[in-house]
Amino acid sequence: MAAALTLNQSTIGKKAIMAVTGIVLYGFVIVHMIGNLKIFEGPEGFNAYSHFLRVVGEPALPAGTILWVIRIVLLLSVILHVTAAIQLTRIDNAGRPIAYKKVKRKQASFASLTLRWGGVTIFFFVIYHLLHFTVGTALPGFIEGDPYHNVITGFSSQVWAAPVYIVAVAALGTHLYHGVWSAMQTLGINTRRTEKLFRGIAVLSGVGLFAGFATVPIVVLLGILK
Amino acid sequence: MKITINVWRQKGAQASGRLVKYQVDHVSPDMSFLEMLDILNQQLISKNEEPVAFDHDCREGICGSCGVMINGLAHGGQLATTTCQLHMRSFKDGDEITVEPWRAKAFPVIKDLVVDRGAFDKIIQSGGYISAGTGSAPDANSTPIAKENADLSFDAAQCIGCGACVAACPNASAMLFTSAKIAHLGLLPQGQPERKSRVLNMVATMDAAGFGGCTNIGECSAACPKEIGLHFIGRLNRDLLSATIAGGSSVD
Ligand code: HEM
Ligand code: SF4
Ligand code: FES
Numbered sequence: 001m002a003a004a005l006t007l008n009q010s011t012i013g014k015k016a017i018m019a020v021t022g023i024v025l026y027g028f029v030i031v032h033m034i035g036n037l038k039i040f041e042g043p044e045g046f047n048a049y050s051h052f053l054r055v056v057g058e059p060a061l062p063a064g065t066i067l068w069v070i071r072i073v074l075l076l077s078v079i080l081h082v083t084a085a086i087q088l089t090r091i092d093n094a095g096r097p098i099a100y101k102k103v104k105r106k107q108a109s110f111a112s113l114t115l116r117w118g119g120v121t122i123f124f125f126v127i128y129h130l131l132h133f134t135v136g137t138a139l140p141g142f143i144e145g146d147p148y149h150n151v152i153t154g155f156s157s158q159v160w161a162a163p164v165y166i167v168a169v170a171a172l173g174t175h176l177y178h179g180v181w182s183a184m185q186t187l188g189i190n191t192r193r194t195e196k197l198f199r200g201i202a203v204l205s206g207v208g209l210f211a212g213f214a215t216v217p218i219v220v221l222l223g224i225l226k
Numbered sequence: 227m228k229i230t231i232n233v234w235r236q237k238g239a240q241a242s243g244r245l246v247k248y249q250v251d252h253v254s255p256d257m258s259f260l261e262m263l264d265i266l267n268q269q270l271i272s273k274n275e276e277p278v279a280f281d282h283d284c285r286e287g288i289c290g291s292c293g294v295m296i297n298g299l300a301h302g303g304q305l306a307t308t309t310c311q312l313h314m315r316s317f318k319d320g321d322e323i324t325v326e327p328w329r330a331k332a333f334p335v336i337k338d339l340v341v342d343r344g345a346f347d348k349i350i351q352s353g354g355y356i357s358a359g360t361g362s363a364p365d366a367n368s369t370p371i372a373k374e375n376a377d378l379s380f381d382a383a384q385c386i387g388c389g390a391c392v393a394a395c396p397n398a399s400a401m402l403f404t405s406a407k408i409a410h411l412g413l414l415p416q417g418q419p420e421r422k423s424r425v426l427n428m429v430a431t432m433d434a435a436g437f438g439g440c441t442n443i444g445e446c447s448a449a450c451p452k453e454i455g456l457h458f459i460g461r462l463n464r465d466l467l468s469a470t471i472a473g474g475s476s477v478d
Contacts, residue, residue, distance in 0.1 A: 003473030010429050011439035012466045088439045095398030095438025097331050101232075101245060102324045104298035106394070106448040113396065115441060182442040185456070188464025192457045 011091060012186070014084045019183035021077035021084075026180060026205070028074055029172065033212040039225065043148040050147045078126075085119055111178035111206070118175035125168035132161070155220035162217035169213035177206030227253040227314060229262065230322040233278050239336055245324065255315035259302065260285060260292060262314055263325075279338040285310040287451065290386030293393065294339050295326040300390035300449040308388060308451040328389050330398035331436040345435040346387050349404055352431035356411060357419045375413045382410035384452040391446035391454070397438030402446035404432050405462035406454045412465060422469040429466050 007013030039046045057066040105113070128138060133150055136142030141157070143149050155162045180202035184190040190198050219225050229250045236243025250266050257265075260282050267277035283289040292309040296302035302312045317323065327335050332345040371379075385406035392400050408425055411417030417424075440459060447456045 004471050006473075007467075007470055010466065010470070011433050012429060012463055013470055015439060016463075016467055088441075091433075092397035092399070092438035092441070095331055095395075095436065096329050098329050100295060100298060100326055100329055102295075102298040102326070104303070105396075105445055106299065106303060108396070108443045108445050112441065112443045178442070185442050185460050186440075186463055188460050188462075188467055190457070190460045192455070195457065 011088065014088055015186045017080055018084045018088070019186040021081040022179055022183050024073065024077040025081065026176060026183075028070075029176075029209055029213075030205075033209055036216050037212060039148065039151060039216055043146075046148045046151075047146060051145075078123075082119070082123065085116065089116055109178060111174045112182075115175060115178055115182075118171045121168060121171040122175060125164070125171070128164070129168075151216065152220055152225060155217050156223075156226075159221075162221045165217045166214050169210050172213070173206040173210030175206075176209060177202055180205045227255060227317070227319040229253050229314070229317065230320075231262075231266065232322065232324045233266075233339070234326045234335075235278070235338055236327075236335055237337065239334055243335070243338075245326075253314050255313065257314045258285065258310055259296065259312040259314065260310050279336075279340050281340045282310060287311040288386060290388035293328060293388045293390050295324075295328065295393060297324055300328075300394040301388070301451055303449070306451055306453050308386075311451075328393040330389075330392050332398070332400070333389060333392065341389070343387065343389050345437070346389065346400070346403060348435060349400065349428050349431050350387075350407060352427040353407060353411070353424045354420060354427065356416050358416055369415050371414060379410050379413035382406045382413070382454065382458055385410075385450075385454055386452060388451060390449045390451060392437060394445040394449035395438065395440075396443060396445065397441060399440045399446070400432050400435070400437040401440040401459050401462065402450060402454055402456075404428055405458035408462045408465055409458045412461070421465065422472065425462070425465040425469050429462075 007016055035049055038049050053067055054064055111118075131138040132154060133139065133147065136144065136150070139150060139154050139158075141153050155165075181190070181198045182202075184194070184198045216225075230247060231250060232245040232247050234243055235246045248266055248269075250262060250269070253262050253265065260280070263278060263280055270277045280294065281291040283291045285292070287308040287310060290308075293301055294309055296309065296312070301307055301309045302316070304312055304316060325339065327333075327339045328341045328343075330341075333341040333343055335341050383406075385403060387403065389403070391402035392398050395402075408428060411424065412421055442456070442459070444456055447454060
């Protein structure tokens with residue numbers, strides 16, 4: 001097991017760290033998206049779910065334990081993922097100090113070529129998003145413990161909030177359109193036999209997560225949810 | 227055909243270079259791209275100018291020395307074709323063509339279009355030897371090999387070390403080349419005893435040579451004249467990660 005600590009020494013090992021932490025974050029966004037859609041159950045259903053996250057594990061564990069364990073795992077994943085991304089980006093850029101005067105691509109997808117921009121967009125979005133709906137400093141009229149109210153106010157009183165969210169989740173969808181398949185390839189799980197399956201899962205994840213996340217700001221903006 | 231070409235001219239490794247425009251008349255559509263460069267060089271020589279240096283040897287797509295960037299695509303971008311096998315019929319009369327050397331930190335330009343691909347030799351050297359019995363030749367078929375593995379190993383062994391994968395990769399990564407070398411021995415029984423140390427050493431040498439990392443973009447495989455598949459990179463990742471986690475030693 002100690003040998004796993006030497007992963008950081010090769011580019012492939014660094015990418016494996018990115019892939020594993022990326023999959024943890026991928027699991028999180030799927031659960032988060034499903035949680036968001038509970039907003040269609042109305043204030044009681046949505047707030048009850050949020051409350052559940054805070055009290056789950058009680059009374060066996062002290063209040064908030066599970067929530068904080070999840071938060072620490074996510075934070076560690078983000079730190080490792082971003083650190084490896086920065087290190088690899090520097091290695092990759094150093095690989096070609098003199099650019100071509102003329103260069104074309106034969107088949108590269110938009111998603112694969114913009115992975116880093118997508119990552120940076122998601123990173124800054126997450127900071128804003130935490131200040132908006134978790135801490136509340138970016139939302140006038142924020143009420144602790146009433147996420148239903150906060151989401152409705154957030155998207156209806158601040159008109160620019162919904163477009164920001166939609167752009168950010170488009171970046172997330174694009175990131176995963178390549179990333180989910182890429183992680184399987186990096187970990188050596190992908191083979192010729194699974195190629196179509198993992199490409200399919202990645203495309204479905206990208207499109208599905210974009211649609212699922214974008215739904216909430218759109219319906220609030222259209223006044224369907226009040 | 228009349229062709230205008232913009233060629234990268236650079237006197238030596240330390241000199242700075244630039245694109246120079248030349249006009250080549252009397253190009254036949256049946257000529258290969260290298261023959262067109264030969265005509266250009268004849269013109270230059272008769273004008274007492276320095277001919278364009280480019281690498282070539284077999285001119286039949288098997289030695290891997292002729293790679294150049296043609297209009298922004300490695301080997302000109304035709305499916306499964308090296309520069310020497312690219313014909314002028316794939317261009318039109320009056321076309322303007324830009325020709326540049328491979329660009330990678332690990333492939334420094336020596337002169338004009340010639341780069342030093344010695345980093346590939348270093349990767350292969352660090353792979354070391356395989357343990358094979360010496361003495362009289364073994365009986366045929368005494369070591370059975372599954373048909374599927376033999377075929378795959380053969381596919382990987384087709385790599386001619388041309389460097390197009392590095393040239394086409396946005397990160398100048400050598401993963402496709404290295405994966406082909408790893409797979410062609412790793413798929414055979416003869417490659418098993420040193421399998422772990424081989425992958426650890428070759429990847430360490432690859433990283434140290436200054437190639438970028440792989441972001442699975444796939445331009446390498448699309449540019450490869452031997453159509454080495456991306457699945458070989460998956461196999462390389464699998465081998466390297468299992469050797470690393472098992473704590474294999476890098477020297478055998
Ligand atoms: C927080 C800011 C983020 C940055 C700066 C970032 C950056 C990157 C970069 C540069 C890559 C390419 C890795 C490579 O070189 O192959 C990547 C891959 C990936 N990212 Fe992110 N990312 C971020 C957030 C996220 C999030 C929130 C998720 C999941 C929801 C995620 C999931 C993935 C996955 C699954 C991969 C594939 C890993 C691989 O190819 O091995 N990333 N990310
Ligand atoms: S993998 Fe293909 S492109 Fe790369 S060196 Fe080998 S033959 Fe050339
Ligand atoms: S000259 Fe040998 S492959 Fe082109």
